[in-house]
Amino acid sequence: MxxxxxxxxxxxxxxxxxxxxxxxxxxxxxxxxxxxxxxxxxxxxxxxxxxxxxxxxxxxxxxxxxxxxxxxxxxxxxxxxxxxxxxxxxxxxxxxxxxxxxxxxxxxxxxxxxxxxxxxxxxxxxxxxxxxxxxxxxxxxxxxxxxxxxxxxxxxxxxxxxxxxxxxxxxxxxxxxxxxxxxxxxxxxxxxxxxxxxxxxxxxxxxxxxxxxxxxxxxxxxxxxxxxxxxxxxxxxxxxxxxxxxxxxxxxxxxxxxxxxxxxSEGDEADYAARVLGLRDHVEKHGFTGIVLALTGGIESALSLAMAVDALGAARVRGVVLSGPDMPQESPAIAVAARFGVTAETLPIAPAVAGFETVLPGPLAGDARHALLARVRGSLLLALASLSGALAVVPRKTSDRHGCEIGDATGGATLVDGVSQAEIVRLAALRNRWKPANALGPSGEFMSPDLAGRASSDAFEG
The missing domain is CATH 3.60.110.10 (Carbon-nitrogen hydrolase)
Structure with missing residues (x-):
């Protein structure tokens, strides 16, 4: 019965x-x-x-x-x-x-x-x-x-x-x-x-x-x-x-x-949670020790940092500002990283760029110089990550005069690629007031309201 x-x-x-x-x-x-x-x-x-x-x-x-x-x-x-x-x-x-x-x-x-x-x-x-x-x-x-x-x-x-x-x-x-x-x-x-x-x-x-x-x-x-x-x-x-x-x-x-x-979860909260989960499992299932994240002073970089710490915890995230003529050494990204307890450092790319320029018959200008800066940054980021068995990550792939596919140079690991600027602004403002369940990052405001509410580009320009 x-x-x-x-x-x-x-x-x-x-x-x-x-x-x-x-x-x-x-x-x-x-x-x-x-x-x-x-x-x-x-x-x-x-x-x-x-x-x-x-x-x-x-x-x-x-x-x-x-x-x-x-x-x-x-x-x-x-x-x-x-x-x-x-x-x-x-x-x-x-x-x-x-x-x-x-x-x-x-x-x-x-x-x-x-x-x-x-x-x-x-x-x-x-x-x-x-x-x-x-x-x-x-x-x-x-x-x-x-x-x-x-x-x-x-x-x-x-x-x-x-x-x-x-x-x-x-x-x-x-x-x-x-x-x-x-x-x-x-x-x-x-x-x-x-x-x-x-x-x-x-x-x-x-x-x-x-x-x-x-x-x-x-x-x-x-x-x-x-x-x-x-x-x-x-x-x-x-x-x-x-x-x-x-x-x-x-x-x-x-x-x-x-x-x-x-x-x-629905809407922006679900979008954010999906990216956090995707990064966490990508790192864990492929055996990476953590990530090395390229940082700039823009909103895309700050949002990517938040997602990375929420996914892995601050101890497994290393931030790097690859400073050059297009990016000052005193990047606001360092301050954002500090709020998350992330170790961040500034590495100048000038010596590497100079090495390329010494073998060229003349100076580069315009798009060609932008492309060189982007590829130098991508190569350095990938090398830094490989030294510790980490995953090299950039906020998003950029192209043409804004970086010439730096995402490809790092193996294509991105966090906000394919996301519109409007959604990036919404996600940043959301994370400033809300922390998803199972997130390993801290609660509270992590970027200034001025930065969180401003659309910007994290392109690596030269």
Missing amino acids: AADIFRITLAQLNPTVGDIAGNAAKAREARARAAADGADLVVLPELFLAGHPCQDLVLNPAFQAACRAAIEALARETTDGGPAVLIGTPWIDDGKLYNACVLLDTGRIVATRFKANLADGDQKRVFMRGPAAGPLSVRGVRIGVAIGEDISPEESSSYENVIETLAETGAELIVVPSRSCYLRSGGDRRLSAAVARVTESDLPLVWLNQVGGQDGKVFDGASFALNADLSVAAQLPGFAAEVTTLAWSRGDDGWQCRGPVTTP
Whole structure:
């Protein structure tokens, strides 16, 4: 007889691409938490075991075999009577590679479900489409599994209506493991898609997203659950790992839940938090000791400094003013760095520039001189970072007479690249009065209101 209480643990976690052992360890930790909560099922995000974006790594037969071995090991551990595990992984079936979710329970691989509606790009290139399939039975409850874009409302001639299939074949509750990147206002689009599918199926839905930064992408978490009446059953925070157990109760109208509801970050606060998380994970997952940040007296530099300290703490941030004829040694950036407890220094670039000029047949002028100054700065910054195993960072890439792609000269690491001047001003003013959760920097005003409210350019001009 099926129970009237069904507990699902949502493991909103931060996997690392290629780290199968590390990701499996996180799955084990989540299962232990779920067991302590008396959960029946623990759910992990889409492609969690491999990490995302895994791109061509999943085409490697050795990597595929390692994923399967890790899944089999996790399955054997479920003989202890604890919660079942639904985990995302690449999976070979009949010689074909699928984006799969695998159900592990009672010491074995109970079932697999394959993603039917693949996103454009790498998903369609490396994975085969799976069929729409019926629900899984977990402790007597029929759980429908729809992976990521399987709940997308964008139907086409090749679209598989996975939710319709699940509803018609007896699913009681829909679970959607996902790996959705952060986009400004993206939460509204996700919620709209989920609401449409709940309305269509008259079934409650749990949407689980991964969190963390990886290879230039940021995944914001912000997982949620909806009851069949479209009320919010739970809302997890954004930009933070979270393991939460939801207790679903069976009533005359099906399953319902009243779990924790956190107000997720939106707008500029979410944009700021995404950049902080992206930098933190870029440094941690690539093994850098910290960062060396090029400083100027402008607002972009000050904002980048704030983001860096919020991500890593002051001890792992080194500020450098590469002074030259276009930038005085007494830069206000030194004072801003001091407010954050960051060690900052001024290094003159004149000797390096003079070295170039001595081998030239004549003096440079205009754009050519600007380009030389920028490339000297970029090369020095990269060299300084390499001495300590740190990441070289500039506020943004600049080009033409404003630096000639100094971001490329440092390996392309930037913090406010692609952000408009208007948004930079808003973000700086925001950080002056607000500090995001999990930020390692100090609270309070870090730059003068005059600087925070003034649009400027941090170009390295000569």
